[in-house]
Structure formats: C-alpha cells, structure tokens
Amino acid sequence: MPVPGLAPYDPNNIFARILRAEIPCRKVFENQHALAFHDINPQAPTHILVIPKNPYVSIADFTALASDAEIAGLLRALTHIARLLNLDTTGYRILANMGHHAGQEVPHLHFHLFAGHNLGPMLANAG
Numbered sequence: 001m002p003v004p005g006l007a008p009y010d011p012n013n014i015f016a017r018i019l020r021a022e023i024p025c026r027k028v029f030e031n032q033h034a035l036a037f038h039d040i041n042p043q044a045p046t047h048i049l050v051i052p053k054n055p056y057v058s059i060a061d062f063t064a065l066a067s068d069a070e071i072a073g074l075l076r077a078l079t080h081i082a083r084l085l086n087l088d089t090t091g092y093r094i095l096a097n098m099g100h101h102a103g104q105e106v107p108h109l110h111f112h113l114f115a116g117h118n119l120g121p122m123l124a125n126a127g
C-alpha cells in the first residue's frame, strides 16, 4: 500500500534487481531482513549499503508500513555489520537519504555505512 505523498515502489529499481540477483553485488551480509553490499562508487574507504529485503521506497514508508520485527532487524543488521567489519573502535557514520532535497537516487530504502577515515563534517555545506 503506497504512502500518501510518496511515489509508489518501482519494482525495477536497481536495488530490487540486486535483491532478485538479476545484477551482481559485492555482498557483505544477508539475513531474513537485510542485505548489505559494497557501494559501486565508494565515498569513503568503507562504504556499505544496507537495504531491507522487502520493497520500501524510503525511511518514510518503511517506518509507516514495516513490521516491528523488520524495523528492528534492519537496525540491528546495521550495527552487526559494523561490528563484523571491526568498526566499533574507530567509529562510523550511518546516513539515509529521503527524497529530492536529500539527493536520494535509488528509490529503495538504503542506509549508507561509511567508515575507514575521519569522515569530516556531517554536511558538505556545513558552516
């Protein structure tokens, strides 16, 4: 069921095709709720994308429509992956773009997990 004001889910978006194994990815982790793989154009030494298995456009419809188990499963997958990659001591950044102003390119919810060096200010145009 679409969320009012949000575009309906496009089942042919690139991450839907990765989930269906129609195109390859460099997988890092998978469980019943989440798939994690390396970003094709990394913006940091470690740049992983963590996505839900089910079809959500963004954080908005995910939190409106997903079950509590899916929401908890995806969040726990994020920190589990960070631990798998030994990022707890050095730290990391998690980011989710939603919609036009945030520059969301792929209309399947994804969390970016960045790490591997000092990540600088939170926003490129921060004062």
Ligand code: 5GP
Binding pocket: 014, 025, 026, 037, 038, 039, 040, 041, 042, 049, 096, 097, 103, 104, 105, 106, 107
């Ligand atoms: P957004 O701007 O939507 O938050 O981020 C989309 C991300 O998906 C970008 O960082 C981009 O590099 C990544 N991306 C786009 N197409 C592919 C792909 O086919 N494979 C992988 N692994 N990442 C992709």
